Amino acid sequence: MIQITDLQKAYNQKTVLNLPKLTINRGEIFGLVGNNGAGKTTLFSLVLDLIRATKGKVTSNEVEVARFEEWKTFTGAYIDESFTIGYLTPDEYFTFLGELRNLNKNDIELFLSGFDGFFHDEILGKKKFIRDLSKGNQKKVGVAGAFMGNPDVVILDEPFANLDPTSQYKLRELIKEYAASGEKTLLISSHDLDHVADVCSRIVILEKGEVVKDVPKTETTLAELEEFFTGEKEEKTFYDDL
Numbered sequence: 001m002i003q004i005t006d007l008q009k010a011y012n013q014k015t016v017l018n019l020p021k022l023t024i025n026r027g028e029i030f031g032l033v034g035n036n037g038a039g040k041t042t043l044f045s046l047v048l049d050l051i052r053a054t055k056g057k058v059t060s061n062e063v064e065v066a067r068f069e070e071w072k073t074f075t076g077a078y079i080d081e082s083f084t085i086g087y088l089t090p091d092e093y094f095t096f097l098g099e100l101r102n103l104n105k106n107d108i109e110l111f112l113s114g115f116d117g118f119f120h121d122e123i124l125g126k127k128k129f130i131r132d133l134s135k136g137n138q139k140k141v142g143v144a145g146a147f148m149g150n151p152d153v154v155i156l157d158e159p160f161a162n163l164d165p166t167s168q169y170k171l172r173e174l175i176k177e178y179a180a181s182g183e184k185t186l187l188i189s190s191h192d193l194d195h196v197a198d199v200c201s202r203i204v205i206l207e208k209g210e211v212v213k214d215v216p217k218t219e220t221t222l223a224e225l226e227e228f229f230t231g232e233k234e235e236k237t238f239y240d241d242l
């Protein structure tokens, strides 16, 4: 679905991303982790053609994202506040986005009803501009918007950050439900190893712009990720054998 070939991004001669080859297949829930400055947002920004690559290319469903526009019809994303429209209320924003994605009023209402639990009665019908919502609620609007129109590819940069614990768990469920058909491709970055290990089918660790680990999710993934980032192996305790 997404092919990355010889992709490099440099700022002032300093390479911040270097990916000789990376393929993300249809149906994968691709989790991207890495310390601050590892290159996660840079990678997503290149996949979404928000910044120009120094070298190399990204194709999404065979469409080269930097040269053509068709990929936008099957891609939903939320990277930051610039993806929403601050001077609209969430209701206005979803109507706008829905129309853009050829949904009628009923479709939009049906779509939004799927987010009732996630929105927790804080988002819709409040007559508040998106820019005046709390950071977490702004994120909820953006994340929900990314799923609108049932896109084949959904890209979310740190979707769990700023959300309260209940909303984080609701988002896990939403992501899993969305991916359940096996037809959708999701790219999710997060600093929360527990969430990534729970929802993702494949996990990639970036370090200084390079892939240092690329593994399918298994029962031991969370422990392996924790060991990688803390440098400590979790000791087996007496209680583990009971």
Ligand SMILES: Nc1ncnc2c1ncn2[C@@H]1O[C@H](COP(=O)(O)OP(=O)(O)OP(=O)(O)O)[C@@H](O)[C@H]1O
Residues within 6 Å of the ligand: 011, 016, 034, 035, 036, 037, 038, 039, 040, 041, 042, 043
């Ligand atoms: N516009 C820019 N000009 C110069 N350097 C930049 C620019 N944007 C990003 N960088 C650098 O690129 C590197 C990768 O940044 P990026 O935001 O992709 O990391 P990240 O993994 O998303 O980090 P975080 O977890 O902190 O969000 C960093 O060293 C960052 O300082």
